[in-house]
Amino acid sequence: MKTVIVYYSLDGNTKQAAEALAEQTGADICPIEPVKPLVSKGKPSFGNIIKGGGQVTFGICPNLREFPLDLAAYDRIILGTPVWAGKCAAPVYSFVRKYCPKHGLAERVTAAFTLSGSGDNSGCVVQLQKLLPNIRETVSLADGKSPLAQENSTKLARFAKQISE
Numbered sequence: 001m002k003t004v005i006v007y008y009s010l011d012g013n014t015k016q017a018a019e020a021l022a023e024q025t026g027a028d029i030c031p032i033e034p035v036k037p038l039v040s041k042g043k044p045s046f047g048n049i050i051k052g053g054g055q056v057t058f059g060i061c062p063n064l065r066e067f068p069l070d071l072a073a074y075d076r077i078i079l080g081t082p083v084w085a086g087k088c089a090a091p092v093y094s095f096v097r098k099y100c101p102k103h104g105l106a107e108r109v110t111a112a113f114t115l116s117g118s119g120d121n122s123g124c125v126v127q128l129q130k131l132l133p134n135i136r137e138t139v140s141l142a143d144g145k146s147p148l149a150q151e152n153s154t155k156l157a158r159f160a161k162q163i164s165e
Contacts (some may be wrong), residue, residue: 003027003163004069007080008091008100011037013115013144018080024160027078030069032091036060055124061094074093078107078163079135082143083116086123096131111137111163113156118147137162 005027009015015031015160022029070079081092088096109132114121121140129135139159142148 001075002073003076003078004030004071004074005078005080006030006067006071006095007149008032008082008089009080009093010082010089014080014082016144017113017115017141017152020153020156021078021080025155025164028069028074030067030071032067032095032097033065034091034094035065036062038150052062053117056078061097062090064091064094064099066126071105071106074108076111077105079109079132081114081124081128083114083121083124087122087127088114096128100132105132106132110134110138111159113139113141115141115143117143131160 003025005022005025006020007014007029008031009018017070018029018031021027023142036046079092079095081088084090087093096106096109100109110133112125112128112135114124114128116124125140128138137159139155141155
């Protein structure tokens with residue numbers, strides 16, 4: 001089964017998790033990139049975080065760049081997202097709401113991993129499972145700055161094993 005990890009990362013935490021998961025599963029990686037990135041120079045600022053939270057709160061779907069891979073060529077998609085205001089990041093919401101239906105990908109999204117500062121990603125997982133009912137496996141990870149992040153590698157290894165069975 002050909003698998004791809006599709007993810008969005010603002011500050012690198014989700015990218016790092018996607019890369020670790022790809023290494024453990026042999027999946028390809030495909031980033032979600034908005035046409036207008038939230039980060040204009042360097043690292044995310046408090047203003048970027050407020051802007052991203054506003055997009056999520058008001059259901060704004062930013063336009064996305066072309067994907068570097070043909071996602072229709074994959075049997076399974078694993079989705080990765082940071083959690084903003086208790087929901088998936090706006091670029092991931094765009095992928096789910098705009099791109100998946102247009103390209104018939106929604107049924108291929110069968111697993112998801114989420115990252116938040118608190119490690120409690122339950123609201124985001126519920127949102128994703130409503131939008132993508134084929135999601136069966138999920139893992140909630142903590143942002144790299146959180147003390148809970150030390151559990152991420154163990155959780156990712158368990159998740160990789162679950163989705164590989």
